[in-house]
Amino acid sequence: MGDTDHRGLIAAVADVLDTHVRADATVVLGVSGGPDSVALLHLVAAARPDLRLVVGHVRHGLRDDALDVEATAANAGLLGASVVVLPVTVGEGAGPEDAARRARHAALLDLARDRRAVALLLGHTADDQAETLLLRIARGTGLDGLAAMRPAAERDGVLVVRPMLGLRRADVHAVSAPHATVTDPTNTGDPDQRRGRVRREALPALSRLRPDDGDPVPALARLAELVADDVALLDATAVPPGSVRRVGAAVVVDTPADTAVAVLRRRIRAGWALLPGPHRSAPDAETVSRILGLPVGQRIDVQGGVRATMAGDTVVLLDPTVPSWAPRPLPVGTGVTLPELGLAYLLTTAVAGPTATRPAAGAPPWTAEVAMPTSGPDGVVVRPRLASGDRAIRKDLQRVPAALRDQVPIVAAADGTVLLVGDRTIAPAVAGQPCLCIGVAADGSGPTGYRGGP
Secondary structure (H helix, E strand, C coil): CCCCCCHHHHHHHHHHHHHHCCCCCEEEEECCCCHHHHHHHHHHHHHCCCCEEEEEEEECCCCCCHHHHHHHHHHHHHHCCEEEEEECCCCCCCCHHHHHHHHHHHHHHHHHHHCCCCEEECCCCHHHHHHHHHHHHHHCCCHHHHCCCCCEEEECCEEEECCCCCCCHHHHHHHHCCCCCCCCHHHHCCCCCHHHHHHHHHHHHHHHHCCCCCCCHHHHHHHHHHHHHHHHHHHHHHCCCCCEEEECCEEEEECCCCCCHHHHHHHHHHHHHHCCCCCCCCCCHHHHHHHHCCCCCCEEECHHHCEEEEECCEEEEECCCCCCCCCEECCECCCEEECCCCEEEEEEEEECCCCCCCCCCCCCCEEEEEECCCCCCCCCEEECCCCCCCHHHHHHHHCCCHHHHHHCCEEECCCCCEEEECCEECCECCCCCEEEEEEEEECCCCCCCCCCCC
16 A cells, blocks of 8 residues: 555544554454455554554354455565464354354454453444444344444453444445455345345435435444443443442442432443453343342342342342352462452561551551461461351351352461451451551452452
8 A cells, every 4th residue: 555545544544543552552453354354454554554463363164264364364464464363163142143243253352362462453334333233223222232333442351443433335445455355255145144134225225215315324323423422421420430340250230229220221231341251242131121120139140141139239240150269378478469359468477556457567558467376377378258158257258248258358377267358357466466467459450359348
């Protein structure tokens, strides 16, 4: 591509990338070999020559796609980009397109994490946006669905950027026309594909409904953009800081009884997005309604295997497929992190002072003094509750919603004596006697773990 070719398109792509991607970063591009994704590769290379480009090419195994790999590799070679071929197994979904999309996105997200890329770039255009909007309307979507795709959004810890979302497909194809490309037969040849039917039937029908018989794509794309602005405002209002939070592998959503149901729906969806575990789609309307209709103390398994529990004025969401966290030794003077809970621990020894707690030298800000166990400081561990139920601290754990009890960190001595439950001291230090100082703080590696006293 010459320096002066497609300057308007290059500038538009540069504007998006400059907003979301820092200089000299590594990015992963999803390139299928089709004209859209090939144009993405060439436009990004021209718009931001400082970026290190890693091309991810997904092989679904649904057909002979050797030509797709050849086209992808040829274009990447022209630009000096590395290519990673990602074979995937297509599982179940709402249809073959949906299942393939899920598998493709999961593989590309994994590649972005593996390469420590600052973003995953996808080649959707304004035409794709209009088609997505119509498909969601046909399904009976809410406001989030009407907002369709965003130019940039985080997904499973990866920033997903769509630099061409404001560009038309015909213009984009003019960029890729001089280069090797392939045509996805599901886009043109199979009348059973829903997106193909939107292109051939729905968009022409909408054009005939317009007063000027004009192209409906700009209007549909504008609708998605306007709704996205409204959704952002609703989220900021309905989901204030702290109302939805990770607690280890669980998510806690505040659902006071006097809160409007529209607000509660948004909070459940926001909490769902924080769940760890496999890549998942947003909860459907029926799932959200079932969760909000739970009686206090009841739990159900819903979409994607997620377990929902109504705990007073909160809902606890948990993915039972996420492995429970394992005990960690807590040696004196050596910090240990629990990324599953987002906590860091430091154990030191001291002589107990006149107050219940005081900072230990070098300890994180949250520090508790506990009695030195008879077995000494060696063998202290931080662990989840025991399968037997930890009878000695059952009353302490009962102050925590049942669905969260496995997420409460417990510090125990080698002889089994429990020293700390969450931030509640079980074995208080005696003034003037040797004691252990246990410092705990958020470590920045993940969710903030259980910090409230039981």
